[in-house]
Structure formats: structure tokens, C-alpha cells
Amino acid sequence: MIIATSSPINWKLGAEAIKFYQKTNFSHVLIIKDDLVYQASHGLVHSAYIDNFLLGNKIINFYEVPDNIVDMEFVHKQLGKEYSIEQLILLPILRLVKAKWSGNGDQKFICSEFVGKALKLDWVGELTTPKEIDDYLRQTWLK
Numbered sequence: 324m325i326i327a328t329s330s331p332i333n334w335k336l337g338a339e340a341i342k343f344y345q346k347t348n349f350s351h352v353l354i355i356k357d358d359l360v361y362q363a364s365h366g367l368v369h370s371a372y373i374d375n376f377l378l379g380n381k382i383i384n385f386y387e388v389p390d391n392i393v394d395m396e397f398v399h400k401q402l403g404k405e406y407s408i409e410q411l412i413l414l415p416i417l418r419l420v421k422a423k424w425s426g427n428g429d430q431k432f433i434c435s436e437f438v439g440k441a442l443k444l445d446w447v448g449e450l451t452t453p454k455e456i457d458d459y460l461r462q463t464w465l466k
Contacts, residue, residue, distance in 0.1 A: 324393050325355040326438060327385040328457050345454040349383040352438045352453040354393060361398050363437040368401045386460040388442075398441050407431035407449070 328349035331338050341350035353362040353376075360376040362369065429440070435456050439447030444459065 324388055324390045325385050326352065326388055326393075326442070326456070326460055327355055328352050328383045328453060329380045330383055331380055333379070341453065345452055347454050347457070349453060349457070351380070352434050352456045354398065354438060354441060355385075356390075356393075356395065361402075361437075361441075363401075363406050363432040363434045366406045368404045368406070368432050368437055370402065384457055384461070386464045388460075388464055392443070393441050394443055395441075398437075401429070401432060401437060404429075405431045407433050407436075 328347075329351045330342065330349045338350035342348060351362070351364065353360050353364075355361075355373060358373050359370045360373055362371070362376075433449070435451045435453045436447060436449055439451050439456050439459075442456075447456075
């Protein structure tokens with residue numbers, strides 16, 4: 324299985340804001356299993372055929388991880404849930420002012436929260452960034 328970071332091929336305001344905030348060249352994190360991409364984006368947690376995903380996105384980093392570290396039952400049970408625009412907007416603001424947020428539980432997701440929880444990382448919350456997931460993967464799987 325692969326966990327990857329990506330960026331849209333075409334300029335998109337939201338992606339550019341995330342890259343600026345994180346100081347990275349990627350704005351998104353996703354799971355690839357077989358020929359399917361599992362992600363929280365475009366309003367939903369959903370899956371897409373990899374070739375269709377790659378029509379509009381480029382993979383920046385990817386990490387091969389053992390299948391057993393990704394909770395695919397969790398992944399499948401989240402499909403169809405809403406993407407959390409509120410989290411995306413509040414994340415940099417709440418981090419800046421060091422405020423807590425009670426959040427929405429597992430009712431809505433952003434990409435990094437979805438992937439982090441699929442990886443069963445106990446430190447992942449609703450304000451986790453794609454960069455934090457990438458940093459974890461880089462430190463854990465590129466040794």
C-alpha cells in the first residue's frame with residue numbers, strides 16, 4: 324500500500340494556501356491501494372481510479388507501507404462522509420492563536436485527519452496537517 328502527498332496540476336487557491344501555510348510543495352495526502360485512491364477532498368471522503376486522479380494531480384512524495392498498518396475497514400466506513408471546510412479554514416487560525424477546538428468527531432474529515440486515523444496514529448486530530456503526516460512517514464518509513 325502507498326501513502327502519498329500530492330498537488331494539483333493546475334493552480335487552485337485552496338491548495339496554494341495550504342502549501343504556503345505548510346511551506347511545502349504539496350497540499351494533500353492520500354492512500355493508494357491497488358488501483359484506487361482513497362482521499363478526503365472535493366466535498367467528500369471518496370475513492371477514485373488512480374489514472375483519473377493523476378489527470379488533475381501530481382504525486383510529490385510516496386511511501387510504501389505494509390498493508391496491515393492501514394485500517395482499511397475504517398477507510399471504507401468513512402466513504403461518503405463530508406469533507407470539512409470548517410477544519411480547513413480554522414486549522415491555521417486556531418494553530419496561530421494556540422486555541423483548542425471541540426471539532427466534529429468523525430463526522431467530517433480533511434485529508435490529513437482521514438489518512439492519519441487510517442494509519443491508527445493516536446496523535447492525529449482534526450487540526451493535523453498533511454505536512455505532519457508526511458514528516459511522520461518520512462521519519463518512520465525512509466530509514
